[in-house]
Amino acid sequence: MDYLGQQLVNGLTLGGVYALIALGYTLVYGVLQILNFAHGDVYMIGAFLGFFAMTWLGGPLAPTVPVALMLLVMFLVAMMGTGLLGIVIERFAYRPLRNSTRIAPLISALGVSILLQNGALLIFSPSIRSYDTSSYIPSTSGFSIGQVTIDSVRLGVLVLSAVLMVLLTRWVNGTQVGRAMRAIAYDKDAAVMMGIDVDKVIRWTFFVGAALAGAAGVMNGLLLRGVSGTMGLIPGLKGFTAAVIGGIGSVPGAMLGGLLLGVIESLAQGYLSTNFADTITFILLITFMLFKPNGILGRPMMVKV
């Protein structure tokens, strides 16, 4: 039972990170109907930016500022940086293709993804940089419920992802930009005619989506204690999967999908042979997609004949 509990906790933590990445995918799909393949690499850049912020403040072994402040700076730098990156990507790889064929933005996204990955490889070299925080956040800290332990890092990640998700929901539902975004997702041409500045809103959407991915990158860097240029691939794929399960285009769907995926993965790894865990996950996904291609909370597309 405790084993299960532990797996659940790990799963939720992982799920929180996936959810943040999934949100980026879903937000962009909602407004532009494109699958932003470059998103996983944005997440990777976020992790790196956080790393550099940390190094700039003295690094994991000799921090020059209190730990809490360092973490705050790391997150801010990463989120701002990736947010900006998101805007740049939108401007150059997607905006010129707004009126092009369906497949053009996808290929462009592919190109951007390749550029980011190899750019990172070029500049940062393929080695893995250490993100080891154990020296000042002892891994034994944190608390436990029975035999289930949540170390501080995990706890922090869990709390932060929850906070970010709440903030995002309020942004989408409460602010003018958020509402405009939903309007565009529903019917872009009508939104234009209602006087909504589509370009500006799309820029904001990319900013927010990318920033969340950046935060996820730092989180995963902290969880896994390292960053590397290729770390964006698998989490990117998984975040994308999560967005699809939850229903691509749906914000609560992305969150649900992320958490679900994290938990399922954790359970699969804990209980089934690790070898086939990934295979089974994918097969489940395919079967799921066949019966509910719109995901759990997605809207079916209605086409007028």
Next chain:
Amino acid sequence: MLKLSNISMEFGALKTLNDLSIELKEKEIVSVIGPNGAGKTTLFNVITGLYKPTSGSVRLGSKEMLGLSPAEINRAGIARTFQNVRLFLNMSVLENVMSATFGRTRSGIFSSALGLKRSRKEEAEVKEKAQELLKFFGTRLTGYRWDQPAYSLSYANRRRLEIARALATDPKVLLLDEPAAGMNPKETQEITEIVGSLRAERGLTILIIEHDMHVVEGVSDRVVALDYGVKIAEGDFDHVATHPDVVEAYLGKGSTATK
């Protein structure tokens, strides 16, 4: 020939078609009129198998069409054009028409790849048939036009091409969705003549959705008026055009109709 019995179509709570029954005898030309949103195109979609009605039946001759795929329905003998002209824009004029012969031809991938005689012969026949069909519209869609992409055609030519494409499927019943929409008087007159000759020369049974009353008057043996998915009048043109329910549907309560 074509018998629609008690067709009802519901989209959630919205009942687009309500217990509709229409019958067309062989070689009849029937027009369907009604204000926008009356369910006319929905009716076409049901007949051609794009929508599955909540109840009712569609019979072509003695065969039940309900439950068949659109391709099967087409092969049984029902063809249509679309309200907003859906051509294969990036394909050439000739190819648009040739492509519709798919259901009547048989060359598979292997016989085509190997260049078998049977396959080549069929290809030549298909090409000839398409050219013949296009000649039906005069010289507008012939000659150099054959190889031009469909998106380079003018609006009226696109509508004509769509009809030619539908004809290539060798139908017994032709459904035309607003064939004269957006046309000037001369083109409208031409369409009226074409519809007539489609019946006379090719023995087609035709069901037309139209808003232009000149066309409806010039072409129809019978007119059916719909409103909110219900048949509100049926008969010859004069009877329906002056029918109080029809007038009310188009012009509002308290209006009178004059020709």
Next chain:
Amino acid sequence: MSNLGIGTDEWVAQHEERSASQSPLKKLFARIPLWAKWGSFFVIAFLFGMFSDNQYLLRVGVNLALFIMLSYGLNIVVGYAGILDLGYVAFYGFGAYGYALLSSEQLGQHWPTYITVPFITILTALLGYLISLPSRRLFGDYLAIVTLFFGQVFVQLVLASDNITFPWADDYVDITAGSNGIPGLDTFNLFGFIFDDIKDYYWLLMVIVLILTIAIHRVSATRIGRAWRTVREDALVSEVMGVSVNRVKTIAFVAGATIAGFAGTIFAGMQTSVFINGFDLPLMIMIYAAVILGGSGSLAGALIGAIIMTILPELLRVPNYGAILFFVALLLTFFVLSKKFSRFLIYVVSIILIGFAFQLAMTAIGVTQANAEDWVVGFTGDLLKNWLFVPENRILWGNFAFILLLTFIAFFSIAKPIWKQVLLPFIGFTAIFLWEVRLIADVSTTRQLIIGAMLVVLMILRPQGLFGQTRVEIL
């Protein structure tokens, strides 16, 4: 404001303009009959096969032929039928692994080639059929997603199948050797003729490519090809016009899968080993790049795209060729952007001046220069060493230049035309600087960077690829 699409009248009016403005070169090119263009490729290929014994080049030829097959296959699925299959590379892997399992010590099977190859090819076709079944319910993005997942399932399955414990067995079974790959495969042996030279495979593949070219061309020009195109254009209407859309989609899927599977078996036989990481996303992206670059929907495009994607990395390996390629590409870009020869000269001169200015500036600040031997690679380095100032700390400056270049390009695309002209020489110089300082040394990354940049630029400038036709789409 959102552009609500191409209006007929506007397009028709511009049509005359468009055909008149086609360059004389293009018109001349269009006059050459089809068979001559294709013929020249095959003639060169055959001549090469007859007179060359260069092992390296023959291997490149073999890789090219395999890649052409894959491009052809993907072109059928994506280009002709419009199905976005992101897991296509799995068919290739399936073919290769299938052959491997029947021709190695892994399972102790050594089937004769003339049985293995057709058997595995047919099996791959069957797999293609199975995977096409879900495609009937899904379309567009969802289909892409599911096919992507299928591709991943294949990879994961192979990776995991080195350690399967069946419920009734005590010990585990190793079927696919997981991430270790399967070495020591039998090479092709057709009725006594053993394929022990790379040239044997070269000839086999060239003949296959020739046959495929003719076959696919025929199919695309007739009934099935037309049906594919109507499905790509408007699947709904296609169905109403009598085309059995599901059946036609399946045919495309299976055709593509069969070609890939076939290619896979040949690859395995030639390579005599298989590794799963060669059948994953990176290769998938390369094939897509080839098809898109050439123009999806065009057979010639698939060929040209495959040629470019195979030859390019090889050229970049040799510093001299790479350098020539880079500078030719750079000059060409500037030439095309200049429109006038006089302007082109101005750009070139400006770049030279910037170079000298840079040199002066750097020496004035006191940045240490790198030794010429450290960075001069190839004859272009030789030519430039007196002009280009290469700082000692190449990595740092290289990174800086990379970011600067991206910033310049970013500004370039949003700048007003006047500023565009000013920025261009700076972009040129920074590119040259970056090339000589970093890129020329870091070949594999450079190659990827070029591919990535090319994809983005291609989509913006010419989404239909080199040989594709401008397409009008209803959304």
